[in-house]
Amino acid sequence: MLAEIITIGDEILIGQIIDSNSAWMAQQLNAIGVRIKQISSVSDDRGHIFSALKEASGRADLILITGGLGPTKDDITKTTLAEYFGVGMKRDQQTLDNVANIFERYNRPLLEVNIRQADVPENCEVLFNKNGTAPGMWFQVDGKVFVSMPGVPFEMMYLMEDLVIPKLKETFDLPKIIHQTILTAGEGESFLAERIADIEDQLPPEIKLAYLPKLGVVRLRLSAYGEDENQLKKALAIQTKKITKRLGDTIVATEDIPLEKAILLLMSKNKQTLSLAESCTGGYLAHLFTSLPGASSVFLGGAVSYSYEMKERMLGVNPDTLWETGAVSEETVREMAEGALRTFSSDYAVAVTGIAGPDGGTPEKPVGTVWIAVANQEKTLAKRYVFGNKRIQNIERTATRAMIDLLQLLRESK
C-alpha cells in the first residue's frame, strides 16, 4: 500500500526547523509494509493544503498529515480539513476534558483558544492525545484514510505508536516490505559497487539495492517487496550473505544502525570499556554514544578539554608537550588518549584535537586539521586528517573518522 506524508507549517519552508517527523513516520510505516510515495511540506495556506491533499490522495490510499493544530491563528489544518471534506465542526468532550485537566494541573486559566482545541471536523474519529492538547483525527473517505496529528514530535510519536499503527493494521490488508541494511566503512560507494557489480546484476526482480553514502560510511540497503514474508526474508538473506562475503573487510554490521551502536554492541559483547578525550568535537562523540540505551555498560566517561589547562589537569598531558608541539599535534593527541585510559581506567580511549574553525587556523595547521588517536593498553594509533572549513561538518567528520579508527584498533586487537 502507498502512503504520503504532508507536513503543514511555514517553519519548515523557511528552514527554521528540520522535518525529522517524516523520517520517523516513514520508518514506522515501512515496518508494517506501507511504502511512502512522497513526503511534502506545504505552507499554512488553505488553497495550498487543498491541492496537496488532492494530489496526495490521487497517488496514495493513506495520507498522514502533521502540524498546524496549535491554538494560535496561524494553525488552520482543522478548519481546512473540514472544508476539504465538506463538513462542519463538532466539539469533542474527551478532548475538552483533557485540555481542562491539563490547564487545571498547571494552574492556568482555560482560554477560549484552548477550548477550541477540542473542536474537530464532524466526519472524523478522534484519536485521543494523552500527551498534549491537540487531538489526532482519523478520516475514512471513499476508501482512503486521512490521519491528522500534531507536529510536536513526541505527541505525534505516541499517537502513531499507540493508535495509528494498530488501526492501520486493522483497516488494511498490508503487503510486506523488508529492508536489510549492510553497514560498511572505509571504502567509497563506486568501489563497493564495482566489487559487487555481478551480484547486483543478478538480483532477483523483487529485490532492489541502494547505496547510501555518508561521511566515510556507506550503507547498502536491500529492499524486498512482495506478499510472503518468509520468502522475502529468505531471498534477502541469500543476497546479504553474497554481499557480505564479497565485501568482508569493509563490513561493520548487517543492521541499520549507526556506527556508534555497532561499536557499542561489539565492545559490550567483549566486555570492554571506553573513555573519550575530546577537544574539537566538544562532546559530540560522547553525545553519540550516550544517546544509545545501555551506553553505560561500555562508556565510562569523557573529558571535554577546550583549554591547555584542562588537557593537563583532566588528562595529564605534559605541559611541555603542549607548549612545544601545540594542542593540535601527534604528541598531544597521543598523550590525551593515554591520559584518558588512565583517568577513566578504561580498556580503550579515543582522543581528538583539531581546529574546527571558522577561526584558529594557521598556514601550517589550516582550519580542518585534526589529529585522532585511539588507544588501548598495548598500543596507541594516531593519524592526521585535513577536513574542510565548515565547523559543524568538521565536528561530524572527525567523530565518524574517530569511530572508524577505533573499529580498526578493535579488530586488530581481537
Place this chain on the structure above:
Amino acid sequence: MLAEIITIGDEILIGQIIDSNSAWMAQQLNAIGVRIKQISSVSDDRGHIFSALKEASGRADLILITGGLGPTKDDITKTTLAEYFGVGMKRDQQTLDNVANIFERYNRPLLEVNIRQADVPENCEVLFNKNGTAPGMWFQVDGKVFVSMPGVPFEMMYLMEDLVIPKLKETFDLPKIIHQTILTAGEGESFLAERIADIEDQLPPEIKLAYLPKLGVVRLRLSAYGEDENQLKKALAIQTKKITKRLGDTIVATEDIPLEKAILLLMSKNKQTLSLAESCTGGYLAHLFTSLPGASSVFLGGAVSYSYEMKERMLGVNPDTLWETGAVSEETVREMAEGALRTFSSDYAVAVTGIAGPDGGTPEKPVGTVWIAVANQEKTLAKRYVFGNKRIQNIERTATRAMIDLLQLLRESK
C-alpha cells in the same frame, strides 16, 4: 519569487535519513527573497520524478533538485532530467578532469561508472563541483530555472553558496522577505498569544506572525513581504518593539538563534566563563555550546561523568553524598555543579544528573527524573524535573531546561 525544492532518493522515503538539506536551502533562499512554496521528497523513479517536476514548475519559477547523482545504478536524476527536457547527454570535460584528478590523488583506478559522472543533459550549464565528483546543473527553460545538485550536504552547500545563490541574484529581480524572530522561554504558546492578542489583531497586512514552540521555548516569527526593504524593516521593528515590551520577562533574544547561542553571546559580552558537569545529557550540552564558532571564549570544558567514580574523581563529589542520596539527587547535583566551578575555575557551572531511560528507573525515581543545578560563586540553584520515558527526548528536554535555568541565574546575578 516562488521556489520549490525536490529531493530525490528512497533513503528519505524509508526514513533512513532526515532531510536536513531542504531546511538549509530554504534558509539561504529566504535570505535573498525567494519563498519556498513546497518541499517534496520523491523516489528514484522516472515517472514520479517527472510528475514532481511538472507539478513544481506549475507552482514555482525556480525548482531546486538534490540527490540521485551518484555513480550507482539507483541514481537516475540526470537521465530523467534529459528525458524531461527532451535532450540528449553530453560529456563535460572540466568535470571529467576533476573526477580523474580526484581518483589519481587517492590512487584509485578510474572506473566507467565514475567517467559517466561527467555526462550531463545537453541543455544544461554545468555548475562545477570542486568538492566531489557529481556536477551541479543549471537549466533555464521557458523562463523557469531548474537546478540539480548532489545530495551530499557539504557538496550541495558549497554549490549553493558559491554558484547558485549569486546566479539567482543575477537572473531574477528578487522581491524582499524579511523575518524577525523573537525567542522566548518559560511561557507556553497560548499564554504568549493571549498576552499579545491585541497586537496580533492590529498587525499590518504585509506582516504575518507565527508561533514556533519547541521544548519549553517558543519562537515568535514576524515575516514581512514586499518590495521596499527599508519600509519592511521599519514596519517589523515597530511590531517587534511592541511585542518585546509586552513580553519582557520571557524574552531571551530578538534574533533567530538557539538558546545556547543567546547564552554564549550574553556571557561573552559579560566576560563570563562556563563549565559543565553532565551525567544524563552525556555531552549533549557541551556539544550544543561547542557547535558555535567562538565557543572557546566562554566555554572552558566539561566532564561527562557516567559513573560514581568519575563524579568523585573529576568533580570532587563526596562519596558519602553519592552513596547516601544516590547519583540522581539534589545533594549530588549541587556538589557536581560546585565541583565543576572548582575543577574548571569557571564563573558559572551547569550540572545535570538524571535517568534518561529506557532502563534505570525506580518507583521513587522513575525514568525521566532529572536534577539540574546552576551555580556561580554566590549561589547554587537546584531543581528537580520529571520528563517522559524517551531517552533522546529526555536528553534534549534536560539540556533545554538547564539552559533556561542558567539564563535565570545569569539574570538574577546581573
